[in-house]
Amino acid sequence: MNNTLPASFTHGSANERYVVAAERVFDGTRVLEQHAVAVSGDRIAAVAPVDRLRGTGRLIRFAGTLLPGFIDLHAHLLFDQTPQETILRHGLTTVRDTGGPLVPPSGGDGRLRVLGAGPILTAPGGYPIPVFGGHDIACEVPDVQTARAAVGQHVAGGAVLIKVALEPGGSPGAPWTGGHQPTYPPPWPIPSLEVLRAIVDEAHTNGLIVSCHLSGPEGATLALEAGIDEWAHVPCDPIPHDLVARAAAAGVRVVSTLDTQSHCTGVANNARQLVEAGILLLYGTDLAHTDVPWGIDAQELLLMLHAAHGALTPLDVLSAATARAGEHLGLAPLGQLVEGAPADFIGVRGNPLERFKLLEYPDLVVSGGVTIVAPVEH
Template sequence: MGSKHWGRGFKRWAVAALLWQGLGGGAVAAESCMIVTADRVFDGYDVLTDTAVLTKDGKVAQVGAFNSLKSQCAKRIRLGDATLLPGIIESHAHLTYQNVDPLVVLKHGVTTVRDVGGPLLPPQGGDGALRLVSAGPIIQAPGGYPLNIFGGTGGLDKIGIEVASAKQARTVVRQLVAGGAVVIKIALEPGGEPGAPWMNDHGGGIPATPWPVLDLATVRAITSEAHRLGKRVTAHVGEAAGLRTAIDGGVDELAHIPCAAIDETTLHDAVHADMRFVTTLDTLASCVGIFANAHTLTHAMEEHGLYDRYLYGSEIGHDNVPWGVNGEEMHLMLHLTSGDGIDFADVLNVFKAATSRAGEHLGIAKLGTLTPDAPADMIAVRGNAFERFKILEYPDLVVSGGTVVVNNFKK
């Protein structure tokens, strides 16, 4: 990619960044301090009862008994019979490409979004606006997915960017990281999976399958360059051949649980390769193999005592899922990623996948927790969210970086 093309992409990125910042408004100024109390507090790891959270200057300062904290701040929000928890982290979204209003997402309980397929933007928000981190465009084979479905030309300000060689792939990885990408996303999608949303006509017809995909040498070039620069690689994979290339190519994460039914050996190999798996079970529920794949992956993880490989992702931007917290995604995660029996530890594991585990995966210190020095991103709902995931879709309190965005408790 030449410098002239990069310049055009940079101008579009600058305009997009300004628009994004403008859409994030609507919150009041950050409180210098506040104390929030609730009957149930999930700190990202465990459930605490009758606990208070003290925030100062956009960070969590202390967590403890109200009486031990009350002298430090006059601003109090008493929630009573409610559940207080870290803001939800969405690990798979397409906000910029689909022009989703970030304030809508924030008000519905998601305080951090990882945008994985769309115009490249630097990290932003987290201070009363939705925190956004970006992968930028999906690296793809010439003539392949996603541009063959969504149309247009590729570039840093598009949904896809084509590479024709390992050398070109390394260059694109460097450009993405220089522009602020927190993860590199690639497509290994030949098409043809029954029930897959990318097999629906998006206005330009459905190209004959199989579609061109990146070869193994190019994938290895992408992962080695990304790892050299301290970034992970996530892959859109829908079937067995793409998953095998991802495993052999050193990919770190699957952006979806695969859509088509995949043999047990290949799925076990993915677990052995220490991959992470973003769920997106709800938006891909029409895929014929996804539930069986999740079941097999879970049993493979259990065999090796691995309980931290799933990350919550709902794919905000699709029309068939909420543009905020997705209670059905959490429900499906509970039933498909918990093994043969379900207990409260499995419930907590779902919450961790959407908070502390996702924050650690992003590499943002203490994000997704309510622990000292963590970003003061919090949501709360009336009642017990561990018994009814659905109520998380309509939070009564949303705090972003110490700024109160929603507070229905005062009404």
């Protein structure tokens, strides 16, 4: 297939129907050989063998693999003001901001889809204040009453989750301490169990999950006792097996962030234990942290694969950044290439199941049916 028509992508009108035929389509859960994706306006109209979609819209051939736009579940692009256009051009079509200024959901229409947590709820003087200051990133909640009120304000401002910090400090190799000189040394205060339970209760009443920043056993224990839904990181410090087993039994969801934590002492073994216990990691990078690319992070995907020691396939790992991430956001079929899903997709030349690195510079990026990166003829 070498009759790619780049102009078809760039000059299409917003509501037209077109069909992109590819060598293979990864739909978020499986690989379909010689399939095509039909797009109508901002939605996927159909995914089927090429022959079945011939004549249903302008046909464009793409010599490579189509995939859903990727979803990063852990980022701080708003606080760091990372350029959203750059992120989108590098394959992420949805990013969940897990700590930063409070904004309502936006994008998904040719712009990066951004969903946010708003400022991180923390104890007075708690993390992230000693590292990143308090403005636009932290919200101090000294007691149950202020905690409930803060959750209410976050909900009213458009937060899609509530983030809390359970960080006493001192984890060797943690990216939030390396390179940042804290304004005062650990130990840093952590919200009480009573305050955390109030946050979880108030968030759940409003239909939101609670995610926590944590780095070790102290945070993990508190998170389990408070009923927190998600760990925003695989912990940096070694976690005892009984805590891993309790997390699995409680159905805790865990976001990876393995790349940015690659200097942590416990992260690789924790990841292996979590996967062995049946917790499928979700893809997140802590985008905006040092050493994390502004787009899909192939190193993160590789580390997720290696941490599983053969228990996961490359396809499982790509699902963690697409279909399973969309489900985790409660926005399925976002993250899938199926009828009715948002027309957020990317294309790479070659097979990304064999080479994750291809994903870092996609040849095609479409957001809400709008072409952001058009393939060039080779």
